[in-house]
Amino acid sequence: MIEFxxxxxxNLVTLYxxxxxxxxxxxxxxxxxxxxxxxxxxxxxxTLVVTKEGGILENKIINSILGKIINIFxxxxxxxxxxxxxxxxxxxxxxxIGTKGALVPLIFGCTPFIARQxxxxxxxxxKGVIEAAQSMGSSPxxxxxxxxxxxxxxxxxxxxxxxxxxxxxxxxxxGTVGGGGLGDFAIRYGYQYFQTxxxxxxxxxxxxxxxxIQLVGDVLSKLTTH
Numbered sequence: 436m437i438e439f440x441x442x443x444x445x446n447l448v449t450l451y452x453x454x455x456x457x458x459x460x461x462x463x464x465x466x467x468x469x470x471x472x473x474x475x476x477x478x479x480x481x482t483l484v485v486t487k488e489g490g491i492l493e494n495k496i497i498n499s500i501l502g503k504i505i506n507i508f509x510x511x512x513x514x515x516x517x518x519x520x521x522x523x524x525x526x527x528x529x530x531x532i533g534t535k536g537a538l539v540p541l542i543f544g545c546t547p548f549i550a551r552q553x554x555x556x557x558x559x560x561x562k563g564v565i566e567a568a569q570s571m572g573s574s575p576x577x578x579x580x581x582x583x584x585x586x587x588x589x590x591x592x593x594x595x596x597x598x599x600x601x602x603x604x605x606x607x608x609x610g611t612v613g614g615g616g617l618g619d620f621a622i623r624y625g626y627q628y629f630q631t632x633x634x635x636x637x638x639x640x641x642x643x644x645x646x647x648i649q650l651v652g653d654v655l656s657k658l659t660t661h
Contacts, residue, residue: 446630450620454633457620458640460534464606464616468541469599476546476598477591479505480553481579491565491575505547513544513605537614541605549598556590557583589660596652600645607641617641 447454479501485491486498511519517540524531524539560583568582584591610618617637625634 446624447632447636450624450630450633453624454620454636454640457615457617457637461603461606461616461618461644464534464537464541464609464614465599465602468538468545468606469602471542472545472549472598472602473595475542476549477553479546479550480557481583483550483554484557484583485575485579491569491578505550508543508547509551511544513540513608516540516544517609532614534615537606537609537616541602541609544605545598545602548601549594552594552598553587553591556594557587559590560586589656592652592656592659596649596656599648599652603641603645603648 482501483498483505486494486501488495488498490498508516520540520543521531524536527539528535530536564586565578565582568578573581606614606616607618607621610616610620610622617640621634621637624630625637
């Protein structure tokens with residue numbers, strides 16, 4: 436098997452340890468930034484829903500300010516955001532390169548996306564369920580945790596699946612400017628050194644990862660649908 440791979444992908448065999456390292460770097464970036472973005476984005480998404488007109492904690496000022504902040508960050512292309520927040524990245528993590536330096540822009544780029552996805556998922560909940568909870572005397576926080584988040588769980592899982600897949604793409608983009616991971620690996624060895632087998636192998640690995648994530652997300656979404 437190794438001899439066969441050595442014939443069709445000689446560069447890949449040589450760079451195999453580097454590729455494994457790049458895969459783990461990608462997982463690290465996606466996991467850390469994904470967890471932080473999900474927590475913050477979920478809070479922001481829930482806040483948008485409950486403070487909107489007619490919401491259980493209606494507050495037009497908070498809703499308007501938060502909505503505008505989210506829209507500002509969503510409108511900035513990620514590659515520009517990478518450069519724009521370099522001083523903040525250096526202040527928070529002490530570096531702007533490597534997987535550590537990629538975390539801050541990944542979080543800033545992904546959090547607004549998650550917030551809107553969560554908002555969309557929660558707005559699909561039947562208002563009658565929320566009204567029923569209110570009529571039974573449930574507190575706003577009780578409605579949020581025991582009704583909205585539970586009823587919207589399938590949609591939330593679907594939104595997070597899309598988000599994780601998007602994060603993989605963003606992490607690859609971060610790799611083009613020294614962020615590490617599969618993006619850096621593909622550009623450094625596949626593109627700059629014209630090693631086609633390395634580029635093709637990286638694409639295949641990304642396809643496998645994305646399809647596995649989509650499969651897991653679809654299964655979880657179906658299991659939580661009731």
